[in-house]
Amino acid sequence: MRLHVADHPLVAHKLTVLRDQDTASPTFRLLVDELVTLLAYEATREVRTEAHTITTPVAETVGTKIADPRPIVVPILRAGLGMLDGMIRLLPTAEVGFLGMKRDEETLEAITYANRLPDDLSGRQCFLLDPMLATGGTLVAAIDYLFALGARDVTAVCLLAAPEGLKAVEESVGDRVDVKIVVAAVDERLNEKAYIVPGLGDAGDRLYGIV
Numbered sequence: 559m560r561l562h563v564a565d566h567p568l569v570a571h572k573l574t575v576l577r578d579q580d581t582a583s584p585t586f587r588l589l590v591d592e593l594v595t596l597l598a599y600e601a602t603r604e605v606r607t608e609a610h611t612i613t614t615p616v617a618e619t620v621g622t623k624i625a626d627p628r629p630i631v632v633p634i635l636r637a638g639l640g641m642l643d644g645m646i647r648l649l650p651t652a653e654v655g656f657l658g659m660k661r662d663e664e665t666l667e668a669i670t671y672a673n674r675l676p677d678d679l680s681g682r683q684c685f686l687l688d689p690m691l692a693t694g695g696t697l698v699a700a701i702d703y704l705f706a707l708g709a710r711d712v713t714a715v716c717l718l719a720a721p722e723g724l725k726a727v728e729e730s731v732g733d734r735v736d737v738k739i740v741v742a743a744v745d746e747r748l749n750e751k752a753y754i755v756p757g758l759g760d761a762g763d764r765l766y767g768i769v
């Protein structure tokens with residue numbers, strides 16, 4: 559597993575406003591969108607490309623285009639949906655699949671309640687979106703899901719990660735899948751309810767209200 563932590567003053571600024579409990583949903587959604595676009599730049603650094611010949615008004619030249627098969631972006635519902643627009647703004651030709659997962663707040667087990675993905679992901683570059691990597695249960699289950707469909711190249715874009723979650727992903731995934739995790743920040747720890755500290759609270763609730 560490879561970890562990239564964004565080191566940029568704009569990311570730090572936006573994250574600070576995002577964490578503030580007084581930041582209401584409309585601003586929270588806007589900040590998530592802006593942060594993802596900044597993270598997407600790094601997350602797509604290894605997107606597969608191929609040479610492409612074009613003719614400019616001046617001369618013929620060989621440029622670069624995103625290669626087929628197109629990458630697939632997979633937001634993990636609910637909270638990951640808030641990251642989708644920011645991601646496909648940079649990767650508009652990507653396909654989009656969906657995974658609905660919910661952490662059982664008692665057992666902390668990830669429950670998959672919905673999926674809409676191609677049957678075969680072999681050879682596809684996959685970008686998973688989920689703002690919070692806490693215990694890692696959700697991301698591990700999502701990676702396992704993609705792995706079972708043939709994916710071997712997965713980049714997870716998260717806003718915050720706990721050290722405990724990063725360790726869980728590393729231990730579970732091993733060398734099975736080439737996993738890169740791009741985060742805005744790695745926080746201190748989890749609290750007794752497995753919330754990230756200092757974190758930002760429940761990302762899904764802050765985006766969409768309490769369900």
Ligand SMILES: O=P(O)(O)OC[C@H]1O[C@H](OP(=O)(O)OP(=O)(O)O)[C@H](O)[C@@H]1O
Pocket residue numbers: 634635636637638659660661662666668688689690691692693694695696697723752760761762763
């Ligand atoms: O690393 P973990 O311990 O598994 O926790 C992280 C998960 O918890 C949150 O989702 P939640 O279950 O609250 O669902 P929601 O997006 O519908 O709010 C978050 O968006 C992650 O998916």
Ligand SMILES: O=c1cc[nH]c(=O)[nH]1
Pocket residue numbers: 637690692752753754755757758759760761762
């Ligand atoms: O801090 C946390 C942990 C899990 N899920 C969240 O939304 N926030």
Ligand SMILES: [Mg+2]
Pocket residue numbers: 637760761762763
């Ligand atoms: Mg939630």
